[in-house]
Amino acid sequence: MSGPALEVLASQGCQWSATGESVLVNSLSKVRSRPLPARTDYLYHPYRYRTPQGDMTCFFRDDRLSDKIGFEYATWDSYDAVSDFINALEGIYTATDDSSDPVVSIILDGENAWEYYPYNGYYFLSGLYQALQSHPFIVTTTFSDCVGDGKVTIPDLDHIVSGSWVYGTFSTWIGNPDKNAAWDLLVEAKVHYDRVVASGQLTPDEYQQATRQLSICEGSDWFWWFGDYNAAESVQSFDRLYRLNLRNLYALLHVQAPESLLQPVSRGSDHTDAGGAMRRASE
Numbered sequence: 001m002s003g004p005a006l007e008v009l010a011s012q013g014c015q016w017s018a019t020g021e022s023v024l025v026n027s028l029s030k031v032r033s034r035p036l037p038a039r040t041d042y043l044y045h046p047y048r049y050r051t052p053q054g055d056m057t058c059f060f061r062d063d064r065l066s067d068k069i070g071f072e073y074a075t076w077d078s079y080d081a082v083s084d085f086i087n088a089l090e091g092i093y094t095a096t097d098d099s100s101d102p103v104v105s106i107i108l109d110g111e112n113a114w115e116y117y118p119y120n121g122y123y124f125l126s127g128l129y130q131a132l133q134s135h136p137f138i139v140t141t142t143f144s145d146c147v148g149d150g151k152v153t154i155p156d157l158d159h160i161v162s163g164s165w166v167y168g169t170f171s172t173w174i175g176n177p178d179k180n181a182a183w184d185l186l187v188e189a190k191v192h193y194d195r196v197v198a199s200g201q202l203t204p205d206e207y208q209q210a211t212r213q214l215s216i217c218e219g220s221d222w223f224w225w226f227g228d229y230n231a232a233e234s235v236q237s238f239d240r241l242y243r244l245n246l247r248n249l250y251a252l253l254h255v256q257a258p259e260s261l262l263q264p265v266s267r268g269s270d271h272t273d274a275g276g277a278m279r280r281a282s283e
Contacts (some may be wrong), residue, residue, distance in 0.1 A: 001058070002162035003051070010053035014144045017058055018107055020165025024060040027161045040095040044102035046146065047157035057147045057154060061107040061165065065089075069107040071083050074116040086131050089138050100153040112145060123204070142195070178226040178266035182242065183259065186217055196253045210252040216260040217245050226266035235268025 001019040009017055019041060028036055036042060049056045065088055073081035095103040114121035132140050132201040146152055160248060166172045174183060193214055196202060200211060243261045250257035 001164070003158065003160050005162075006049055006056045006058070006160070007051040007053050010051045010056050014121075015057060016147050018105060018143060019058070019060060020107075020163075020168060021060050021063040022168025023161060024157075025162045026163060027157060027159055030161055031159050038095075040092060040102075041097075041184075043058055043105055043226045044092060044096055045100060045153050045155070046103060046143075046222050048154045049160055053073075057143075058157060058160070059103070059105045059143055059146075061105040062092075063165075065104070066106050066108045070113045071108070073124060074113065074118075074121075078118075078127050081096040081124055082131050085128060085245070086138070093137065101151070105143075116156050142237065156168055158241050173220055173223040176227040178228070182223055182226050182265045185246055185258075185265070186256075188258065189217060189249055190214065192250065192253055192255050196255065201254070204253065210249065213245065213249045213252050217242070217249055228269045232268035235266050236264070239265050239267075 001017060007126055021039075023046070024043065025036065028042060043060060043062065046057045046059045049058050052255060062271065068081075068085070073085075076084070092102055092104055114125075117124055132138055161168070163169050164172060173179065193210060197207065197210075222238060222242045226233050227235075242265065247257045247261050250261075
């Protein structure tokens with residue numbers, strides 16, 4: 001999330017966006033001279049970020065509860081996990097200001113957690129939704145309904161720090177030597193793309209194919225995987241595919257691919273958390 005990104009979303013008619021708790025912490029800390037108060041005083045409601053293109057409502061997830069689903073509850077008895085989750089929500093309700101119902105945003109890599117649960121999370125999810133459905137004051141909702149019902153306090157957020165839900169930074173995608181090397185390869189390819197396109201050498205069909213191929217090479221998940229904290233087998237598969245896609249781009253541009261694309265960018269590790277498919281919100 002970032003100010004410019006929210007402006008783009010607002011210009012396309014989007015009404016809300018969501019990211020990690022650490023982005024909110026960094027944003028609030030940036031404009032304060034004193035430490036932040038307790039999480040219950042700032043986390044459990046959305047914020048309004050005003051852009052020239054329109055207002056955006058920003059939700060910030062509860063990192064602790066979201067990561068419990070993503071990384072911890074899979075090893076728990078499903079009844080205990082559901083009880084722990086409901087108790088945490090009740091504790092948040094008790095601890096927050098009585099003047100407004102707290103909004104607890106639970107967000108995680110949607111499809112990736114369940115393979116680590118017994119029966120793909122069937123017992124945990126069944127128990128959780130039954131407990132939520134029958135609870136006297138916990139109500140499930142969507143972000144769109146939350147924005148539209150007019151019942152939730154939405155204070156302004158005047159400043160937002162650029163970052164992601166992972167650590168509140170972009171370190172999952174850039175900064176590591178392997179990730180930076182992959183970006184360097186992409187930048188070099190983009191320079192060739194710009195030069196060839198500007199020269200007018202490509203037919204309309206060739207231009208369309210090359211532009212689509214460049215978009216594939218620019219996908220953020222390539223850079224997610226590179227680094228020594230992800231599983232070697234997955235990293236090496238993504239590494240081969242990434243370099244193949246760059247070579248395909250050069251072929252579409254009728255340019256000789258550099259020799260560097262024949263060498264691996266990243267090799268990965270044998271020690272990973274949840275296979276590298278998910279990342280915790282904090283280190």
